[in-house]
Amino acid sequence: MDYQRIRRRLLFGAGAAGLLGAAGLSGAVSHAAPATPAAVEPDIDSTAEWGARPPSIANPVIWGVPDKLIVHHTVSANTADFSRGQAHAHAHWVQDLHMDDNGWRDSGYHFIVSRGGWITEGATGSLTALVAGDHFVQGIHTAGQNSQAIGIANEGAYHDGDEPTAAQWETLVTLCAYACERYAIPSSEIYGHMDFGSTLCPGIIHDRLPRLRGEVEAARGL
């Protein structure tokens, strides 16, 4: 953690500010996240864009930054519909499952990556928080980690031989890189649900975590 912050300070001090120009510096410099992220900001469809239900009670906000990302799969059907509409339909399916079947206040994840490579916001407020980089919504995705980890779910079931699509993987890398940048999380701090409990989640994606961490690190230009 300290290493990352020191490295950024060195980069910033080495003249990155001059190269990036005014646009890169328009944000608050006191921000927890770096003013000059190397990771690309992905398109994320907000809860308003996919028409989410409002949470049953306000989502608790935690001020400060999470210390890790935890990757999941949603165990939905491994659809061949790669459309944005399917990503939105799946986001509704997850939210309905979590609110109606589980009795939770909202979708338990912060973000979901569809098999077509679309990203939807999970719990309302997660996207605004991520862009700000100084707070996050309390998740409902991993026992014991919900007040310190961002939960990123992948549409589909990957515990039974199937694999995520190439588009899904690429988008997962991009989203993880961006989230790590905004919250100053080291790329090494990306885990799978099964690291923290007895579950098959996220299936084969867990086997690929070393690759994910490496690709996220590369996407960040680190």
Ligand SMILES: [Zn+2]
């Ligand atoms: Zn999970």
